[in-house]
Structures are given as C-alpha cells and as structure tokens.
Amino acid sequence: MKTEFFSKIIYRCRQVQRAWRPRFSPAELAWVDAFLTPEERTVFLEMAPADRRHALDVARLCRQAVGEQFTEPLTAEEEQLLLKAALLHDMGKRNGDIGLFHRILYVLLAARLGKYKGFHSWPLVGKPLAVLADHASLGAQEATRRRWTPALVALIRCHHSGGCDSCDKSRLFSLLQQADNRC
Numbered sequence: 681m682k683t684e685f686f687s688k689i690i691y692r693c694r695q696v697q698r699a700w701r702p703r704f705s706p707a708e709l710a711w712v713d714a715f716l717t718p719e720e721r722t723v724f725l726e727m728a729p730a731d732r733r734h735a736l737d738v739a740r741l742c743r744q745a746v747g748e749q750f751t752e753p754l755t756a757e758e759e760q761l762l763l764k765a766a767l768l769h770d771m772g773k774r775n776g777d778i779g780l781f782h783r784i785l786y787v788l789l790a791a792r793l794g795k796y797k798g799f800h801s802w803p804l805v806g807k808p809l810a811v812l813a814d815h816a817s818l819g820a821q822e823a824t825r826r827r828w829t830p831a832l833v834a835l836i837r838c839h840h841s842g843g844c845d846s847c848d849k850s851r852l853f854s855l856l857q858q859a860d861n862r863c
C-alpha cells in the first residue's frame with residue numbers, strides 16, 4: 681500500500697518535471713502532421729505543450745510495446761487506433777487553464793486523495809483541479825460530439841479506470857494504460 685502511494689508520487693513528480701520545459705523534435709512534429717487528420721491535429725495542437733510532450737512519449741512507448749509484448753501482432757487498424765488514443769487521450773485537459781502550479785498542487789492532492797473530485801468549490805484553483813480530475817470523461821464527451829469512433833472514445837474515457845465493455849480486456853487498453861503509467 682505504501683509502495684503504491686510512493687510510486688504514484690514518483691510518477692506524478694516525473695510528470696511535473698517533464699512539464700517544466702517540453703521539447704519536440706522535427707521528426708516528431710512531422711509524424712504527428714502526417715498521422716493525424718486535420719481535426720485531430722487541431723485538437724492535439726490545442727493541448728498544452730506539457731500534455732503534447734506526454735502524449736508523444738506515450739505513443740512512443742506504445743509503439744515499442746507493440747513489438748515486444750505480443751506474438752500475434754496488432755492489425756494496422758489496431759495500431760492506428762492505439763497511437764491515436766496515445767496522442768489524444770488527455771485532450772480533456774484543454775477544458776481548463778491548467779498551469780504548472782495546478783499540476784503540482786494536483787500531484788500533491790490527488791496522490792493523497794485518489795479520485796477525489798470535489799475541487800469545483802475550491803476558490804481560485806477549483807476549475808483547473810476539477811478539469812485535471814475529470815479530464816478523461818471530458819475528453820470522451822468531446823470525442824463523442826466530434827463523432828470519433830466508439831473505440832477511440834472508449835479508450836479516452838477509460839484510460840484512468842478499469843475499462844468498460846468496449847475496451848475491457850482489449851490489448852490496446854492495457855498497452856495504453858501501461859504506457860501512460862510510465863510517462
């Protein structure tokens with residue numbers, strides 16, 4: 681139990697550290713340009729630099745894991761879905777003006793309070809913290825409004841939870857969660 685608590689803290693601290701000064705290589709930017717549709721690219725580019733850096737790291741780990749973990753490779757469609765989910769899974773964070781201060785505060789609170797979502801009533805910092813807590817569901821709602829595929833919506837909605845009928849036990853779901861937890 682204590683180990684889980686401290687590994688959560690370490691994970692969150694790493695996220696904050698990466699949020700400090702994210703960098704992108706020309707090759708990464710070219711790949712995103714070529715890989716995403718214009719609409720998806722717009723959403724991706726609206727994400728905060730720290731979230732884009734995180735998304736690219738998750739996509740890189742997913743790609744690595746695809747080759748390492750399965751004897752039966754993913755189909756081209758599955759791999760495309762997985763990488764889109766990696767790039768867009770945190771799009772819900774665009775719903776709040778989330779700064780480094782909020783990320784640090786959330787790290788300290790959320791690691792302690794788990795899935796606590798009663799941040800809305802907090803003065804000054806309530807909205808960004810609530811968005812951080814609800815970003816998976818906010819992202820899935822927007823993806824649904826944009827009529828993205830149900831499989832992509834499900835991966836966005838469930839990336840911090842135990843899954844749903846659409847993604848439970850799917851290889852893509854576990855790959856996404858494993859990569860997300862390592863970044």
Ligand SMILES: [Fe+2]
Nearest residue numbers: 769770839840
């Ligand atoms: Fe997330």
Ligand SMILES: [Fe+2]
Nearest residue numbers: 734769770860
């Ligand atoms: Fe994430």
